Amino acid sequence: MSTTIQRNMPKPAVDWFRPAMELETELKQIELRILHQASQFDPGAEGYVRYALQGGGKRLRPALVLLAGKAAGGWTEPIRDLAVIVELVHVASLVHDDVLDRAELRRSRATCNSKWGTELSVLLGDALFAHALQLATKLEDAEVARKIAEASRNLCEGEILQTQRRFDLKMSTTDYLHMIGLKTGALFRVAAEVPFLLHEAPVSRREAARSFGYQLGLAYQIYDDVLDLVGTCEESGKTLGTDLKKGKWTLPLLHALQTLPASESESLRAQLVEGAHGVVTKVVAAGGVRFSLRKAVELLERAKGDLEVLGDPQGELRGLTERFQAFLRQMEV
């Protein structure tokens, strides 16, 4: 990994995600609600659940729920519940991700599997997920649980595709976008759409919110994958550089493989097969990182288009999107 690349990365990585004071206050309440979920479990499971929930993290999905909720008509109890539910689904998937990746660290803290092993972590993820679904079924509007369950299934399907295509040199950028759409896009989509559903907004606004959330999710996953390739551990608080080692080909690499002259692409493939040393420099040189960041910016541009229909009276969703764009453009330098 080239130090020049590292030096160019702005930090902290959440610069674009600077919630307004009002949102920050509300997010603190949501945080308490998230942690409170642990007490709903059998005493034998409670401690593990609490640890998993205390991970902190950016709580991006709850923030999206709140911003969409505000744009849709205001923060109601079901919208606060939704913020908790989407985060629980996300945390459940992280617990399982860390099992699959045998990751040691997440947000600078020992992962559940490094503390308690695979068995407990698999079950812990299951329990968190089941609890999230249970909360969703308690909301008055049954459509919400339906959407959460669907997004959760998509998330799993995306992860299955990712696992199945590890080390697959025939994977295309289209396959990648389909995969991250399931893995990340679906939950962002629900986070943005459901507040409009809860506020009984017209279908056109709901559809626009769905699309906005989906594009934002794709852009975020692309960014996260770029970070794994050229970021620093400090920035992300997790073990980086694991994607290449685990054979997860992400957009920068796939773009490089697709656009490099045949001979160079061939030699890059050979390098990947041999253990991925020196691949990052080549991917960067081939413009894979730049392409990916631009792709993310472009997706966010589309998301901004959705905001016209969605209606964003305070302009906060636009603000978030534009800060994210500016941040990605800065990474490109």
Next chain:
Amino acid sequence: MSTTIQRNMPKPAVDWFRPAMELETELKQIELRILHQASQFDPGAEGYVRYALQGGGKRLRPALVLLAGKAAGGWTEPIRDLAVIVELVHVASLVHDDVLDRAELRRSRATCNSKWGTELSVLLGDALFAHALQLATKLEDAEVARKIAEASRNLCEGEILQTQRRFDLKMSTTDYLHMIGLKTGALFRVAAEVPFLLHEAPVSRREAARSFGYQLGLAYQIYDDVLDLVGTCEESGKTLGTDLKKGKWTLPLLHALQTLPASESESLRAQLVEGAHGVVTKVVAAGGVRFSLRKAVELLERAKGDLEVLGDPQGELRGLTERFQAFLRQMEV
């Protein structure tokens, strides 16, 4: 393991579970519906899902749904859906169980993890589970999804307790019954109760059905645990004798530990710590297996009490319960 014990075991183990012709025909339709679920997944995941669903198995939980459905007022579409949903939750938990137990065989067939490894199997279980919940949220009565989600969470909590208390020599028979109540009782409870909910039966009948399903589930888990200790692989189609090796202390052993004179109990504990050789013979001699089978028979007796309130016009639930009792008594010989 003593061969005398093995010879005394009647087989096949499903003798008591002899569905009437009408039920058998309906169960074949449910089987097709279960297999059909695979086609609902992303093409990249479909094949794995199909394999997991094709495992066959006794489909005990769907049979319970159908029998309860008949007693409650007849087989309707939501009741057929429920039969599929409870089995999907069960299959999802088996896929994860096999990951945790590193089991090679399940129903005489390679487990998902032995075919595709931990990663894919964790995700496959997640996807099956999410799909089950999604189906549940599609039913008109939102209460159903709530109950399925709760039972699923209980199932995970039970498994967490089981994992957490492995090799715990302080575990009591009460702890064991609490654990299997979460792990197995909860899903049987839902399978028996929800048909009455769907038929809008009075609360007293619903409560009786809940209790009936719960006792049946406890009795079934006790039986299944006895089988792991003294059954044969032929009978059960899975790798047996794993509970002791994995430090899962089940009722026969816990009873022996609690009732043997202090010195013998101490020596049994020491044997467990040293690797469990010769433990089965001692547990059998101490009456642990006999006690467990009688406990199961007693639970089924209570379940029969529930049938008075529940209402079982064709006597099929009673028939099932009594055949199971007779089967357990035969095992005792």
